[in-house]
Amino acid sequence: MGRKVKSFACIVWLCLLCxxxxxxxxxxxxRHFCISILHSHTPEKYKAPNPLLCKSSSMxxxxxxxxxxxxxxxxxxxxxxxxxLEGWFANVRGKGTEASINTYLTTVSRKVINxxxxxxxxxxxxxxxxxxxxxxxxxxxxxxxxxxxxxxxDLTKVFFTNLKVKGDRFESRVKGVIMDIxxxxxxxxxxxxxxxxxxxxGTIEGLEEYNKITFYKSYLRNPQVAxxxxxxxxxxxxxxxxxxxIVWILTPRxxxxxxxxxxxLILMNYIMNQIKVN
Numbered sequence: 001m002g003r004k005v006k007s008f009a010c011i012v013w014l015c016l017l018c019x020x021x022x023x024x025x026x027x028x029x030x031r032h033f034c035i036s037i038l039h040s041h042t043p044e045k046y047k048a049p050n051p052l053l054c055k056s057s058s059m060x061x062x063x064x065x066x067x068x069x070x071x072x073x074x075x076x077x078x079x080x081x082x083x084x085l086e087g088w089f090a091n092v093r094g095k096g097t098e099a100s101i102n103t104y105l106t107t108v109s110r111k112v113i114n115x116x117x118x119x120x121x122x123x124x125x126x127x128x129x130x131x132x133x134x135x136x137x138x139x140x141x142x143x144x145x146x147x148x149x150x151x152x153x154d155l156t157k158v159f160f161t162n163l164k165v166k167g168d169r170f171e172s173r174v175k176g177v178i179m180d181i182x183x184x185x186x187x188x189x190x191x192x193x194x195x196x197x198x199x200x201x202g203t204i205e206g207l208e209e210y211n212k213i214t215f216y217k218s219y220l221r222n223p224q225v226a227x228x229x230x231x232x233x234x235x236x237x238x239x240x241x242x243x244x245x246i247v248w249i250l251t252p253r254x255x256x257x258x259x260x261x262x263x264x265l266i267l268m269n270y271i272m273n274q275i276k277v278n
Contacts, residue, residue: 036130088158090176100161108161113153119145119247124241131238138274143191145249168194196276199267212265230260242268 089100121142124133136145155174163172170181183194197205216230217223220241232243246264247257260268270277 038171088155088175089162089173089183091173091211104157104161108157109154112156112254113151113156114252116151117252118148119245119249121145129238129241131246132241135271137241139271139277140191140193141250145245188196194278196278197270198278199263199270210266210269212262213267215269217261230265232258232260239268241270242271246271 048085085101085104089097089104091097121136124130124136137140157178158174159172162174163170165171168183170179172179172181184208187193212230216235219235221234221236225234232240232247242262243264245258246267247253247260251263251267267277
């Protein structure tokens, strides 16, 4: 009798193990089925990347993370804009020239467009900076310095890619539209007239006995403490504000706005002495 009970108990345990194993296999199969259904209805951008592809991509990418980021941004930018290039560089026939597009992609598109700045002469007057406002008004800069509007960096690069100088005018083409900038158009838009002395490196016409070191030191806040180089921050209020307007708006550059170049000092001298500059 005892043997029969033990045999029956073993059979029951075997049956329970079989049921548990079968239930486990069913759960695994159901899980895979649910995952496949969810994956098929998930947008591509939310899907997890293939680990093998990730490994291959990381092995082929540069070891420098900063370089990887720059390359990725550059490739992404070109992919995003390539579809628009034919329209951006369209000529009268509606197609962009391959040479212009290649120049844009390899050279101009990598340049950085400075964020435009503006200043109001009325604000300068309200701050009792009358000397600065008067000097800028004499040069006819009030309209140019106050220009504001929407900026389109990519189309600006297209404009400069197609830019040609023809005599006393500039000509370019953007999205099939020919832009002919004559002196009259330039004066209407910016308020600047093509008159006065032409400024260039080493140009000191109209300045008697000019010396950049002597000129710079004469406008320091403390002439007894001359800073290193031609630092803007060492200047008195009037020349300092004028210097920042020059390096940020009149002759803008992308970096090092705190040190004046030779051309900056000459232009500052012309403006402060009220000599017309072209």
